Amino acid sequence: MKTVKLLLTLFVAATTLTSCVVRNDEIIVDNFVPTEAIVSGYDLWYVDFHRTQGSAEIPFLSKAFTVSFLNGNMYANNNIVDIGRTGNGLGINVGSYRTFDDGVIETFHTQDGNYSFEVIELSNNEIRLNDLNNNVSYFLVGYQRNNFDYDMLFYDNIEFFLQEYIAWERIETRDGVPNPFDAEHFLQFTPENNTTFYSSHDDFGTNVASINWDFTGGYTIDDIRDYNDVKFLTLNYDGGDTEEFELSVVNDGEIELFHITTETTYVFKGRGYIQFLKGKEVKGSQKPVRNSNRKRTKIKRKEITRKILK
Numbered sequence: 325m326k327t328v329k330l331l332l333t334l335f336v337a338a339t340t341l342t343s344c345v346v347r348n349d350e351i352i353v354d355n356f357v358p359t360e361a362i363v364s365g366y367d368l369w370y371v372d373f374h375r376t377q378g379s380a381e382i383p384f385l386s387k388a389f390t391v392s393f394l395n396g397n398m399y400a401n402n403n404i405v406d407i408g409r410t411g412n413g414l415g416i417n418v419g420s421y422r423t424f425d426d427g428v429i430e431t432f433h434t435q436d437g438n439y440s441f442e443v444i445e446l447s448n449n450e451i452r453l454n455d456l457n458n459n460v461s462y463f464l465v466g467y468q469r470n471n472f473d474y475d476m477l478f479y480d481n482i483e484f485f486l487q488e489y490i491a492w493e494r495i496e497t498r499d500g501v502p503n504p505f506d507a508e509h510f511l512q513f514t515p516e517n518n519t520t521f522y523s524s525h526d527d528f529g530t531n532v533a534s535i536n537w538d539f540t541g542g543y544t545i546d547d548i549r550d551y552n553d554v555k556f557l558t559l560n561y562d563g564g565d566t567e568e569f570e571l572s573v574v575n576d577g578e579i580e581l582f583h584i585t586t587e588t589t590y591v592f593k594g595r596g597y598i599q600f601l602k603g604k605e606v607k608g609s610q611k612p613v614r615n616s617n618r619k620r621t622k623i624k625r626k627e628i629t630r631k632i633l634k
Contacts, residue, residue: 359423359443362451363393366466367414368401369451370477373620378460383436384418385453385462386620387600389477389484393421398431402600404478404485405576413469428456475553478573482545482555483623485573486513490532490596491524492579500588505567510535511592518621519543521559532596539563545571547627556628557581570632584631 363369368390385391388400389407392414401407401415410416419433423443430440441453449466467473478485486492492511510524512535522537524530541561548556548570557571570582574591581590 356425357445358425359427359429362443362445363421363423363429364395366449367394367469368392368467368472369464370467370472371620372463372465374480374622375463376460376622378455378458380455380458380460382439382455382458382460382462384431384433388415388418389481389620390415390472391464393429396420396422398433403488404481405488405594405597407477407576408469408472408474413472429453475573478576479552479555481620481623482571482573483513483518484620485576486579487515487518488598488600489594490598491535491594492592493528493595494590495578495593496589496591498589498591500583500586503583503586503588504565505583505588505590510537512537513543518623523559523561545625547625548630549627551630554630556631568631570630582632587632 369392370390371385371388373386384400387402389404390401392399394414397417398419398421399411399414399416400418401410403410407413407415418435419431421429421431423429427443428440429443430438432438439458440456442456444452444454446452446463451464451466453462453464455461490512492513494509497506507525508523509526509528510530512522512524514520514522519542521541521543523539523541524535524537526535526538539561541559541563543560544558546556546558548554553572555571557569559567559569561567568584569590570584572580572582574580577594579592579594581592582588583590
């Protein structure tokens with residue numbers, strides 16, 4: 325009996341998802357997969373923004389690190405901090421959607437409005453969304469919540485992660501020798517072209533709203549060849565000084581900076597988490613909210629050889 329049921333199930337699935345066309349005595353098999361089955365096949369779609377093509381922009385996709393299409397509801401993770409916890413991993417509800425069997429998905433974002441996309445399946449866990457009215461295509465990589473690559477997300481988007489706190493306060497110093505950077509108690513990275521930083525000598529524990537940002541400058545982050553779990557951070561102070569570090573993510577609230585010159589390790593803790601949501605007002609929120617100042621942009625990094633092998 326089980327064998328008969330199994331064969332019947334396979335037959336129904338085959339007739340539902342597969343159609344055959346006969347042309348000149350040649351049988352052409354069309355493996356049709358419903359659009360809904362494609363977009364809802366994964367819990368999370370990572371928006372691989374660095375591969376985006378075209379000159380236009382879809383606001384909600386340019387803000388999101390992941391999007392989800394489940395049971396007509398659309399979700400997004402617009403923050404890296406707390407990802408995996410917010411909304412049970414899906415993020416916040418940002419609207420709704422509907423699909424059509426001609427490979428089209430219509431999205432209804434509560435703030436950004438309606439958009440229609442052609443869904444192109446590139447592989448079993450990768451799709452391309454071609455906007456039908458604007459010149460832009462987004463590439464999405466599918467994951468289930470239990471196998472999402474959080475390390476990849478943090479390091480692939482490290483500039484945006486650094487921006488999600490008003491300040492980074494130094495909480496620990498290990499090894500090395502005394503040097504001028506020891507006086508830097510706070511760092512701040514802003515959305516200004518993803519290249520601007522500030523630093524402060526204010527006393528530890530200073531309220532983040534009261535920090536006096538003593539110095540400013542530009543920063544760059546480079547990839548390190550053959551290492552996916554560390555980046556190379558260079559701080560170029562406007563006064564002419566330069567400091568170089570290996571940057572590692574401890575967790576979504578701490579980073580480590582390994583000072584190249586003195587081999588000192590500094591641990592910084594994020595303070596003043598900034599939540600990036602879908603709208604302009606967040607009633608009852610106790611967290612700073614920044615909506616208009618940040619969107620994801622394509623990041624082009626240099627790849628360098630590791631300077632110190634630990």
